[in-house]
Amino acid sequence: MTLETVWTLVEQYWLIVLAIIALIGASAFFSGSETALTAVSRARMHTFESNGDQRAATVNALITRRDRLIGALLIGNNLVNILASALTTSLFLGLFGDSGVAFATIVMTVVLVIFSEVLPKSWAISSPDRFALSVVPIVRVFVGVVGPLSSAVNVIVRALLAVFGVTLSRDTSMLSxxxxxxxxxxxxxxxxxxxxxxxxxxxxxxxLGELEVSDVMIHRTGMRAVNADDPPDQVVRSILESPYTRMPLWRNSTDNIVGVVHAKDLLRALAEPEVDPSTIDVVKIAQKPWFVPDTTNLKDQLNAFLRRKVHFAVVVDEYGEVQGIVTLEDILEEIVGDISDEHDLEMQGVRQEADGSIVVDGAVPIRDLNRALDWNLPDEEATTIAGLVIHESKLIPEERQAFTFYGKRFIVMKREKNRITKLRIRPLEDSVPS
Known part of the structure; x- marks a missing residue:
């Protein structure tokens, strides 16, 4: 077949050639639209919609029924691909005879992969938001036309999958x-x-919703409180010398909290005429204590603090025994990290050694250590680093006893009675046999 003959045939089939080119362009449009609308940022679209962008509102409306949207785009994409391949095969049969089928298959595979798949999808994924906003007016019309067919296809797909025990729900997300x-x-x-x-x-x-008050509270063993039955001047001195703004008052037993004294209320009372520290009744100045269960999650406790406009609560267990105290600052520190001011006591809970190991006080919370060192030690079963060692070892270790778990070597440096007070931790790859 001569070149002149081929050109004559092309002139005869020019409408088919134009149709094939148009169908390949439509295929590229459907492929790019599917990628862009799947990868689009929903948060950014909501922001654009709030600013009055109607195209963003259309994008949000379409992706709320993602299965219907993707189904319609896939139907359109497959329809134009099949039609383009059929027309190309017909054209090549006229040009090359029976061998045209093989030529058409090779050519359409290359053309569709490059121009209908890789190129438009790469373009769309590079800027999905801009691409989605550009194509959504056309996509909205197409989905409106083909949407019912897409819904019918989805029903058939769900029915077929149900036969094999697979259940799909468009309303349920795999991730929270x-x-x-x-x-x-x-x-x-x-x-x-x-x-x-x-x-x-x-x-x-x-x-916040996964942690309980008991995970962040100041335990009763570290709680600063004053005895209401002590001489008034001694109570006043203890409160004013304390680095804390609020202190609980107890009487007869530390489990019997009778009030919470705010340093500002105490100073205001001392400023009254004819008031002497030796005669002041601190109990009358104290605010009524607020008791909360140790199982309260931090999200609820934060909301309760804000609702009641208080910053301090006494934590009790299911038997009503005092377990510690929790403050608004304790919860905020879970979000922003340690909050220190000029009156805070400097706590030496974590110290980096020259050999790369970390010396840690047993009472240091696991979450604080993870945050400071970017570790991933589990905190589900224990709150403090000493509690983690006891939980994993299933015993109360002796001094110099060592354990290896979670990629770290834990060496007990100091123990007081049944409490681990100091540990040395080193990454496993840096540990030496002991």
Missing amino acids: AHEELRGAVDLLHREGSVVKADRDRLGGVLD
Whole structure:
């Protein structure tokens, strides 16, 4: 077949050639639209919609029924691909005879892969928001026309999958909103878009519903309180010398909390005329104590603090015995990290050694250690690092006893009675046999 003959045939089939080109363009449109509308940022679309962007509102409306949207785009994509392949095969049969089928298959495979799949999808994924806003007016019309067919196809698919015990629900997400947010933040942190401090703060907010008051409270063994039966001047001195603004008052037993004294209320009372520290009744100045269960989650406790406009609560167990105290600051520190001011006591809970090991007080919370050193020690079964060692070892270790778990070597440095007070921790790859 001569070139002149081929050109003559092309002139005869020019409408078919134009139709094939148009169908390939339509296929590229459907492929790019599917990728863009799948990868589009829902948060950014909601922001655009709030600012009055009607195209963003259309995007949000379409992706709320994602299965219907994707089904319609796939129907359109497959329809134009099949039609383009059929027309190309017909054209090549006229040009090359029976061997045209093989030529048409090779040519259409290359053309569809490059121009209908890789190129439009790469373009769409590079800027999904902009791409989605550009194509959504046309996509909305197409989905409106083909949507019922797409819904019917989805019903058939669900019925077929149900035969094999697979249940699909368009209303149920595989991940909770918190898990999706946490995953997005972790991914952005690994990519360098979110710094560690911001990741920790966002993670702290998401963790509030999973933590209980007992996880962040100041335990009764470390709680500062004053005896209401002590001489008044001694009570006043203890409160004013304390680095804390609020202190619980107890009488007869530390389990019997009778009030909470605010230093500002005490100073205001002392400023009254004819009031002497040796005669002041601190109990009358104290506010009524607020008791909360140790199983209250931090999200509920934070809301309760804000609702009641108080900053201090006494934590009790199921038997009503005092377990410790929790403050609004304790919960906020779970979000923003340690909050220190000029009156805080400097706590030497964690110390880096020259050999790369970490010396840690037993009472240091696991979450604080994870946050400071970017570790992933579990905190489900224990709150403090000493509690983790006891939980994992199933015993109360002796001094110099060592354990290895979670990629770390834990060496007990100091123990007082049944309490581990100091530990040395080193990464497993840096540990030496003991």
